Amino acid sequence: AGRNTRRLPPSPRGLPLIGNLHQVGALPHRALRALAAAHGAPDLLRLRLGQVPALVASSPAAAAALMREHDGAFATRPYFRTAEILTYGFQDLVFAPHGEHWRHVRRLCTAHVLSAARSHRLNPVREREVAALVLAIRERASSSGGGGVVDVSKALYGYANGVICRAVSGGGRLSSREREEEVRRSELFRELIEENTALLGGFCVGDYFPSLAWADALSGAGARAWRNFRRWDELLEKVVREHEARRRGGGGDGEQEEEDFVDVLLALQATEKRDDGFELTRDAIKSLLEDMFAAGTETSFIALEWAMSELVRNPAAMQKLQRELRRRAAPADAAGATTPSTYLRAVVKETLRLHPPVPLLLPRECMRDTTVLGFHVARGTRVFVNAWAVGRDPASWSAPEEFRPERFLAGEDISEEEVDFLGAHFQFVPFGAGRRVCPGMQFGLATVELALASLVRLFDWELPGGAAPGELDMEEAPGLTTPRRVPLRLVAKPIGWEWEEGKQA
Numbered sequence: 001a002g003r004n005t006r007r008l009p010p011s012p013r014g015l016p017l018i019g020n021l022h023q024v025g026a027l028p029h030r031a032l033r034a035l036a037a038a039h040g041a042p043d044l045l046r047l048r049l050g051q052v053p054a055l056v057a058s059s060p061a062a063a064a065a066l067m068r069e070h071d072g073a074f075a076t077r078p079y080f081r082t083a084e085i086l087t088y089g090f091q092d093l094v095f096a097p098h099g100e101h102w103r104h105v106r107r108l109c110t111a112h113v114l115s116a117a118r119s120h121r122l123n124p125v126r127e128r129e130v131a132a133l134v135l136a137i138r139e140r141a142s143s144s145g146g147g148g149v150v151d152v153s154k155a156l157y158g159y160a161n162g163v164i165c166r167a168v169s170g171g172g173r174l175s176s177r178e179r180e181e182e183v184r185r186s187e188l189f190r191e192l193i194e195e196n197t198a199l200l201g202g203f204c205v206g207d208y209f210p211s212l213a214w215a216d217a218l219s220g221a222g223a224r225a226w227r228n229f230r231r232w233d234e235l236l237e238k239v240v241r242e243h244e245a246r247r248r249g250g251g252g253d254g255e256q257e258e259e260d261f262v263d264v265l266l267a268l269q270a271t272e273k274r275d276d277g278f279e280l281t282r283d284a285i286k287s288l289l290e291d292m293f294a295a296g297t298e299t300s301f302i303a304l305e306w307a308m309s310e311l312v313r314n315p316a317a318m319q320k321l322q323r324e325l326r327r328r329a330a331p332a333d334a335a336g337a338t339t340p341s342t343y344l345r346a347v348v349k350e351t352l353r354l355h356p357p358v359p360l361l362l363p364r365e366c367m368r369d370t371t372v373l374g375f376h377v378a379r380g381t382r383v384f385v386n387a388w389a390v391g392r393d394p395a396s397w398s399a400p401e402e403f404r405p406e407r408f409l410a411g412e413d414i415s416e417e418e419v420d421f422l423g424a425h426f427q428f429v430p431f432g433a434g435r436r437v438c439p440g441m442q443f444g445l446a447t448v449e450l451a452l453a454s455l456v457r458l459f460d461w462e463l464p465g466g467a468a469p470g471e472l473d474m475e476e477a478p479g480l481t482t483p484r485r486v487p488l489r490l491v492a493k494p495i496g497w498e499w500e501e502g503k504q505a
């Protein structure tokens, strides 16, 4: 077919210069679903964002076409200026070309993260952090001020951050002075992650108007990114040095330390150096570490925040989960915490269906002209998969806007066995799919499930001031990830028999 007979996906009329940028809004996943519906584009919607051609997939069929049928053509990430600065110029580790180096490093890194989660090597880390979370909530709940109201969001963020910090850079058995240093370090990591999120989620003129990239120098976005990068580097350099010193010391007291992510990368560096041309440089290691912090903390935190919100809003689901977890835990507490609960898994899935923490996944870029579902997509097009819209697709889900974990149980409309997280079921893609699927999926799920199980099992939860469950504010904060707009504040009531048990422990 000739150039002029190529069929293009439907597109809303744009404005001169900015194109459709003004239509994307503060909550792009919601605005883009509405735009797709209004322009008869249930599968693929074409946009122009400034100077950049873009494509949005809004249905399971479109998600499958992009991430299964044509995965190879959409396996790269677009270039973002702030990301380039923040990631040691190694943007390609996460965000860019399909070079061999990138494939290699990512494969190694993925293998590590998944194996660490699967072998449960990191469960002691999570269990320590869950214990700290439960303790913090108990203290807050029983303190005289505030009437037992707990800032659940803050507590959950601390937990998610703690798990990643420990898993990435260690800190198993620490003296009290070391522990203090660790707490300070966690705070610093948190600050740096938040600034990264602000920078990456922010609007950078050069990302949409490549010919106006110089404008970012004027707006200060570049300088801000450099400043944050230098702070990251100082901290990560310290972490890597400490690990190197420990490795040289041969483990010191001879005790088997828990192996963390830095250890694994340093070991890889030692063995991979001889590989033809490939070297896991120090900058590459620090860049990977930074990715792990940034990608792992916010996502797990957001999933936990919404899971607790939905359970409080839906008391029947909360009670069902409490019954299941408390029954399991009663005879032998230790076993109760780790044996999987089907309803817990269903609650987590239902939460991720309604509230995917990264609702548009991470942007991809079309690497060569491709025909997708009969439409022409040009090389260089920036591609978004609206996982949020896909999860609420009325053709795939009954009562799609309702929180009903039962839908994921066997015998219901969609069974547990049918919809997994592995990217084979395109009506449910909170972790993406294909070559760019989230490598931290198992790690993230374990982090979310362990904390949620304890919070639901050990406490009863209510809204402050006797408000009805339906009154809970469920709005999302603007940005590329979707935490709650207002922090989740709940009354936590420790349940009796667990109290006693906790005291003995």
Ligand code: HEM
Pocket: 093, 094, 095, 106, 113, 291, 292, 295, 296, 297, 299, 300, 303, 356, 357, 358, 361, 362, 363, 430, 431, 432, 433, 435, 436, 437, 438, 439, 440, 441, 443, 444, 445, 448
């Ligand atoms: C509930 C928790 C999590 C959710 C919902 C989540 C979601 C996602 C999504 C949607 C993507 C983009 C996938 C795509 O574009 O197809 C992604 C990428 C990524 N995630 Fe996760 N994630 C979670 C936890 C984690 C954790 C714990 C880690 C690391 C420890 C991690 C590391 C990464 C990395 C490195 C990438 C980039 C992969 C690439 O570009 O090739 N994630 N994640």
